[in-house]
Amino acid sequence: MSEHSSLINALQTHGLRLVDPRAGHESRRGGAGPSDHKAVTIGETTVMVPVHTAPSFESPFLAEAPDAAGRSRLTRDGREVATLRFPARPRFYDLKTADGVPYSHIATLHSRDVLATTVLQTCIRYESRKKTCQFCAIGQSLAAGRTIARKTPAQLAEVAKAAVELDGVRHMVLTTGTPPGKDRGAAVLAESAAAIKAAVDLPLQGQCEPPEDDAWHQRMFDAGIDTLGMHLEAVTPEVRARIMPGKASVPLEKYFSSFEAAVKVFGRGQVSTYILAGLGDTAEDILAMGEKLCAMGVYPFVVPFVPISGTPLESHPAPDGAFMASILAPLGRMIAQAGIRSADMKAGCGKCGACSALSTYEKLGVPA
Template identity: 70%
Template sequence: MNKAEAISSQLITELQSLGLRLEDAESGIGVRRGGAGPSDHKAVTIGGKTIMVPIATAGAINSPFVADHPDTQGGSVIRLNGKNIASIAFPRQPRFYGLQTADGVPYSHIATLHAADVLATTVLQSCIRYSNRKKSCQFCAIGQSLDAGRTILRKTPEQLAEVARAAVELDGVKHMVITTGTPNLTDRGAAILCESALAVKAAVDLPIQGQCEPPDDDVWFKRMKAAGIDSLGMHLEAVTPEVRNRIMPGKAGVPLERYMDAFDAAVSVFGRGEVSTYILAGLGDTVEAILSVSKQLIDKGVYPFVVPFIPITGTPLAHYPSPDPRFMQDILQPLGAMLKQAGLRSADMKAGCAKCGACSALSSYEA
């Protein structure tokens, strides 16, 4: 890694852990709250790469990084201790946000633009566990955007196809993430992903990543692939039993062993490097535990997408701190080397969060 790359990896890691303070909170910059992936994030383009940076979190208020009010083109400057350190740009609102379906549903309530070129949707905006906040994943905000009227409960296959086509044609999106709340303890969302992917693929040629818990029957992997899902995410979130039980008491009922078996079965269908998992660093798992599980995953051909935990306003973990940048570097540096050695590259994936890479500095450590 040369010096310039090292600096930018470090800056991305620090920004994602510490957040960015906006000089003018009323600047009209939209912040994504709730929904797929870590939220209360804002897309920021820095050095040609678009990353998600926490802006609306409790921690970001105390960040040493401050952004100037964006100019009319969305351009701005990050300052640290009064010195300008990087030019940034806040991406413009996508054109497809200006459209709505024939029955009046805004396209932005059906799917949203993530980072620079990813269309993302939470096809089912509810989860069997969410009604009991003691049992649900403590970081999750799946019900919040629904309660706030920013999305709809169930996106139909027809709606998804319509929005996907528009997002490709008007905004040039390159791939799509379809995630879902868990509707049952059998297929765990795989069936909904299948019907969604089928409809999208019939409308537009767009690589799709599906995201769900491991279904009860491995036959679903073949069904998802046949429906047009190119890449699959099954998200561990945390890797040690104590942390899993504390942070996601319901989902921890699916043991790590089941995830590991499901990863093997999924890789045999989707291929090496097309199956991934999200791991939230900073919730209690040690550096060693995350690296050890990541090594097992890489050996299976699974990409461990390790991201810093960012608390979401309104969730039980709203005031839980994000991990220290040093902690993230201690994971991402050796993990990047492991990925490189194994020949697993985020850029080679067809679709999904690890390909997008905006929620973690990990891809910058693969080089």
């Protein structure tokens, strides 16, 4: 067992207390993606660790104030267990667009070299408490004035180019709230990708719900999207209906047919899905889904659920490290055996891997 695998699991489930909250670049509160987290590097692996959640406030892990090089002693119950490093504040954060919008309101740095944006910071699922995904905080950063509701293609292209040139960004994630319409966000992703690729050669992942018409997969690919994420979040109909009643209106069968169509366009291992462990699906449920997805050539990116402050699930417990290991160890072997390793992904959350220890378990699978 990799020492880093178990430590990352424990950090991502317990969270982390900080002696100096200002260490490294800003942590992320609210919004889409890994919210209430902070990026830290352990060895050569950069991960997102909860720092603003209820469990993190009582975590046994404490990061001491960093030295001048950004290194910090990590202790567990007072005993040193590792050395952390905090990524520096991105230089592109200091810039603004011609119309005065801070670049950090357009896109943010995830991990060390991954740029991410939520193109539409509004969602038809979020507008009603009866339909909203219970874990989602997409509206929080907008309400707090840390982002804008719609990022234009020109803004995204400008910021992406600067992030590559100033901070060495190597790939980018374009996610979106779901708009009205049968394309379910594919149109705005394609429009954004085309503008970014015209400005800078940067691998892109698009993330949206399965579009009604499978022709959108080819349209997104032709626009410059290299990999596609369509996120299940939960894997059983019962949990999906309870946790995300609006999104569950798109049945699992539609996801499977859309995955199959997307793999034909993007290729094996270049289509992925996010699965949140700890919402109620059993380890057996998740592994059965993982086996099916691997056989289809879809990368199953399983991450521990993190309760986000201000959401209906803010008091829901995070899964423990043993539960995550019981999933990630066999899943890592499945992924390696299927030949769809995260390292071979062109762009996206699975390639970044910072929200889960999964990639470290892949390396313990079968030889390449």
